[in-house]
Amino acid sequence: MKNKQKTIKLLIFSLPLFLLVSCVTDQKEEQNVLNAINKEVQSNSKAYTNLEKMTSEIGHRLTGSDNGAEAEEYTYELFKSYGYEDVQYHEFEVEAWARDSVRLEINKQEVEEVVSLGHSPVSADVEHQVIDVNNGLRADFDSLKNEVKGKIALVYIGILEDSPEGLKNIHRSEKTALAIEYGAEGIIIINQVPGGVLLTGTASVTGSLIDIPAICISYEKGMDLKKQLKNGEEISAHIQMSNKSEMIKSRNVIATLPAKEKTNENIILGGHLDSWDLSTGAIDNGIGIAAILDIARTYKALDLQPKRNIKFVMFMGEEQGLLGSKEMVKMLADQGELGNVSYMMNIDMSGNPKGFNAAGRTEMLPLFDEIGAKIQAVDSSYENTNANKAGLHSDHQSFMMEGVPVVGLVGNLERKVYSYYHSNGDDFSLVNEEHLKNTVRFAGMFLWELANLEEIPTKKLDFEQTKDFLIEQGLKEELELGNEWKWGE
Ligand SMILES: [Zn+2]
Structure with missing residues (x-):
């Protein structure tokens, strides 16, 4: 009895000590x-050279x-x-848009620098008078009322410098929707970056x-047209285009680092691999x-084994409407895995993150700060904002639409990119090697901490x-x- 008491006493006293240690x-x-x-990335990062290789050898x-x-296979092999x-391919088949040809004539003169915007019709051939709709905001269309009908709307993609203060810009697709609502037969969007971009x-x-x-035309050409219209000149535009919208096959690429403990729980780190076709999308x-x-x-390289599975995902089809990630969510839901x-x-x-975005999960903020403090202990230049x-x-x-907690970077790249x-x-x-390394270091450390938390205080919402x-x-x-709201009024 005495002995037993002693043992219990010992246990009671040593247990907290053991836990503490x-x-x-x-x-x-x-x-x-x-x-x-941190050290591995600083000395052996392949991010910059891989990206150089991917952009120069594959292209868009x-x-x-x-x-x-080819890009899907490149990342699979890596x-x-x-x-x-x-490492798995998650293949899906969806309808996707792709450009074929486009031709623009202004007053019968061909304009060389022009591109079609995504989801334009498969075929179009229109010739109409051009009307200047300024910034293409609702107020701009409103002020012209019926005049837009039957014409081709010319709108600036941003907010013009001589506009009144405080105007809020809208997306090019929203400007296009307004042009359609006001009866335009076509829309020419002026880019805001000078230099024929x-x-x-x-x-x-x-x-x-x-x-x-x-279609989109250059800043220079657009400003030129606006000047002519302002001088009262009549301008007609002839837009001809053909595009494709057909079923295509594509593949997300998913690589899993298996969990050591919580084998049912998954942390996804994803980004889209696809790009548009005008450049290499660096x-x-x-x-x-x-x-x-x-x-x-x-x-x-460090032979790390996380508490939860980490799934690295390269999504395709993001640019045509988040196609790949929607397909993956669908697959996970079908398998009953979304809750995991x-x-x-x-x-x-x-x-080049200076912090992370809890994206509305306020209960995570103290933990984000804590993880950030650990990153700061490695590199004091990390801001933890x-x-x-x-x-x-x-x-x-x-x-997020299915209630899964999401996190993003609070980025700090140069504006010019x-x-x-x-x-x-x-x-x-445009790629800055140091910034890219910082992304790998800081996001790599943050993700590691997230995957190894004892408990994650935020949960999937119903x-x-x-x-x-x-x-x-x-x-x-x-x-x-x-058209993504599925809850009714
Ligand atoms: Zn993107």
Whole structure:
């Protein structure tokens, strides 16, 4: 009896000590892992050279094209070469848009620099008078009323410098929707980046084909046309185009780093591999892909085993409407696996993070700060400035719409890289090697901590909770416009 008491006493006293010691060693080990991740990336990162290779050898990565398929295979092989055993293609078949030819004549003179915008009709041949609709906002269309009908609307993609203060710009697809509403027969969108830069991207708010041809012309040409119209000259435009909208096959690429403990829980790190076809998409989203691949490489090089499965995903079809991520969500739901996705982290056109975005999951913010402090202990230059605002229009949206917690980067790239967004100028010369390395280091450390938390304090929301969450985040109206709102009034 006495002996037993002693043992119990010993247990009672030593247990907390044991827990404390093991907790301290855990923390120390965790900090060691972060240091190791940092060191591995600093000395052996392949992100920059991989991206250079991918952009120069493959070129663009349009979904459904031969180039796109080549990019899928390139990343598949890279995962394999890093030692990933579980690498899979997730094939899907969807309708996707692709340009064929376009021709623009202004007063019978051909304009060389022109591109079609996504989801323009499969075939169009229109010739009409051009009308200047300024910034293409509702107020601009309103002020012209019936005059737009039967004409070709000329709109600026941004907000013109001489506009009144405080105007809020809208997306090119929304300007196009207004042009259609006001009866225009075509729309010419003027790009805002000088130097003959042309932009593409969708002109459809819903992802379905639109009824009128939509094209983009250069800033210089556009300003020229505006001047002529202002001087009272009559301008006619002749737009001819053909495009394809057909069923294509494409593949997401998924590589899994298996869990050591919580084998049922998955953390997804994803980004879109596809690009538009005017350039090599080095920024959109080459930098995201190169960073994800290098985080995967780093973990394997260090032989790390996370508490939860980490799934690295290269999504295709993002540019044509988040096609690949929607397909993956559908697949997971069909398999009853969606509830096992604890978190989805997305990297799209972002990098050099100074923090992470909790995207409306306020309960995560203290943990984000804590993880950030650990990163700061490795590198004091890390700012640990976290944000908490949910947004749309990249692959995280497909997961967020199903109530899955998502996280993004609070990026800190130079402004100039964004001027070439969706344009023929988005190439490797814009990539900053140090910034790319910082993405791999900081996102790699953050993801590691997330995957190894004892408990994740935020959970998947059910159907009704997701509705409330999206309303609270102010996203309802935009989702309705895009035909994505599935909750009714
Ligand atoms: Zn993108």
